[in-house]
Amino acid sequence: MRLSLGPLQYFWPRERVLAFYREAATWPLDVIYLGETVCSKRRELTTRDWIALAHELADGKREVVLSSMALLEAESELASLRRLVENGRCRVEANDLAAVQLLRERGLRFIGGPSLNVYNHQTLRLLCEDGLERLVLGTEQGRALIDEFRASGVPLPELEIPVWGRLPLSYSARCFTARALDLAKDDCGFRCIDYPDGLPLTSRDGQPFLTINGIQVQTAGPCDLGPELAELRAAGIALLRIYPQAAGNAAIVTRFRTALQTGATPLRVGDENGYWHGTAGMQLVEPLQAPVEW
């Protein structure tokens, strides 16, 4: 299994983003995904900047992929998508069928991102015809889908699954960060830059519940499939995705890399894994067996 760094979902200042990827370039990663996937108003890095950064990082030591936005509304967003698709060097992670369409029109192979709705082997077959070479499983997918994919007999592309970080749960036309700060979206002041790990939302009895990230809603805590590594390997997962959070990324990369090298199951750090086990995503399911060496 290989390790990937998923796209940064938050809005960080330009210098912080550049410093983050300078550091990430030194980590033992096989794939780096980058690009703005949440809100086109975030322009600390423009689409051209993201493409330049991707080309700079794509130096042969690792694969670099440009990730597209999950929700496209304006014509200007399609123009940015066109620039990503025509970047000339890096593959694109298509997070919407608009991206799939632009890619297939140009005969370009691509990676299917987690917000494409791939729920069965027939949809997967169609996307493979379109040029899909790798599928990142959707947020609510888990082991059962992979088992059923295999039972269906269709040829499978490479499969990737998020193993660490807050997972995207939904997207809206509305900006929830602006709403929380009593600002209009058109006059938001780009205030999500003040929340490098998103804005926590708790239930009225004080339980962490969700995370607000602009027009996106995320899980409260990080998903952690570290203790499930043996199951992921048995299921034939090729890539493990780590979503960047505000802090601790290097340690998390090391934790997964060490586990892959030594075969020792990492101890649980995060507290959500329900989707992998086919239940509510917010839940923590303890594996029935004790951790095994693999």
Next chain:
Amino acid sequence: MHLVCPAGSPPALITAVDHGADAVYVGFRDQTNARAFPGLNFSEADLRAGIRYAHARGRQVYVALNTYPGPAHFGDWQAAVDRAATLGVDAIICADMGVLDYAARTHPTLPRHLSVQGSATTHAALRYYRERFGIARAVLPRVLSIQQVERLCEQDVVPIEVFAFGSLCIMVEGRCQLSSYVTGASPNRHGVCSPAKFVRWEEGPGGQRSVRLNDRLIDRFEAGEPAGYPTVCKGRYDVAGNVFHALEEPTSLNTLELLPRLAAAGVVALKIEGRQRGQAYVAAVTRTWRAALDRFAARPDGWSPDPQWQRELARHAEGHQTTLGPYHRSWQ
């Protein structure tokens, strides 16, 4: 513009037809549609009778097959497509690419509408569905402003249907995992959002009530305060020390005042949400929209909605209030 109304039961279908729906959309009694609620929806015999009733009056019936099947149960959705075709429905409304592909290859003459659950918000995405599956119409997710709807219609990729009235999904349809995060049951896979079997109401000594979804507190209400259904996106939560409807208030979309712009844009059909609602809702909302569309057709200049219509619609709205929703930038 065609008026497309919901029916969760045979009497609701008759009510919708009698009150002026041009088309009625329904679902089978299983997980093939996004309102898979107990006691709702149509058996094969129900649908046969419903189609006969509608067709005798020159109206249409669409069947929503708009959930996403997993591989193991894909055959159930294929069978549902076959059943809809055999019964002679006027269109099927689908979201899953595999289901659309099956329908296009097996029943090429049965019109296919792209469901709102298909999440198509751009002309590029619409082109994909048209070129791949030959869709005859697309229902737009409730995320676009009226200007964006107008520009999308100008592209003329496929005829466009938009939501006109009803409970407001504030997330891009087909891409919302809030229900599955809390309960494991999702609109996409199971055809349900925040299902009732996970709901637990608790009453305090002073008449306060709290409501939980799979043990997660969604809201608390003072004695006498109106309490809505605990959909995750319409609860009250604490963000940065303020307790409020952090995602959305209980409210319904109402686009009556946008009628001239939707018509000028070339929108072909207006959809009323609410297959889970009763006959009284279907009757009142269908009658009101029929009256509005008829008056607009007769006297399009100087349009303004009749205040009586707005009052009637508000009465049937979630939380008794309505909004222009994402059509209007200030909502976003």
